[in-house]
Amino acid sequence: ASSYYHDFGGKPGITALINQFVGNVAADKRINFYFAHTNIPALKAALVEQVCNLEGGPCTFDMSMRAIHKNMGVTQNAFNALAEDMIHAMDEQQIPTAAQNNLLAKLAAMEPEIVTK
Numbered sequence: 372a373s374s375y376y377h378d379f380g381g382k383p384g385i386t387a388l389i390n391q392f393v394g395n396v397a398a399d400k401r402i403n404f405y406f407a408h409t410n411i412p413a414l415k416a417a418l419v420e421q422v423c424n425l426e427g428g429p430c431t432f433d434m435s436m437r438a439i440h441k442n443m444g445v446t447q448n449a450f451n452a453l454a455e456d457m458i459h460a461m462d463e464q465q466i467p468t469a470a471q472n473n474l475l476a477k478l479a480a481m482e483p484e485i486v487t488k
């Protein structure tokens with residue numbers, strides 16, 4: 372399997388992507404209330420490691436998505452809104468389409484562990 376890590380711009384590109392993504396989520400009234408009490412720097416750092424790991428970069432990540440999001444009441448609509456915020460962030464960062472689709476498929480596969488309501 373080929374790696375898209377370099378298409379994401381390596382660690383600096385993924386860091387820029389996650390900054391953009393979390394900014395989009397923070398501005399998104401459909402879902403930003405979920406993050407009212409969240410440690411944003413810690414969230415960003417975890418997401419950078421996760422995307423780096425998912426895309427074949429030299430990063431380890433093994434947090435349980437089910438454990439983290441349990442009892443959060445994430446709906447299907449909220450999940451879809453967050454995915455949209457990621458698509459917009461990837462467009463803004465000019466990530467190539469094949470790399471975008473690869474990450475979106477991996478995020479979509481986590482949906483059953485995150486949507487609980």
Ligand code: HEM
Pocket residue numbers: 402405406408409410413414415417418421434439440443445449450451453478479481482485
């Ligand atoms: C595939 C999609 C998603 C991924 C990959 C993901 C990933 C993560 C990760 C890695 C963390 C841990 C951050 C840390 O340890 O600080 C986290 C926390 C969190 N996630 Fe998600 N998440 C996803 C979807 C969602 C959705 C749809 C929502 C709600 C709209 C959500 C709400 C939260 C919140 C509120 C926290 C912070 C928990 C806390 O403050 O303790 N997540 N997520």
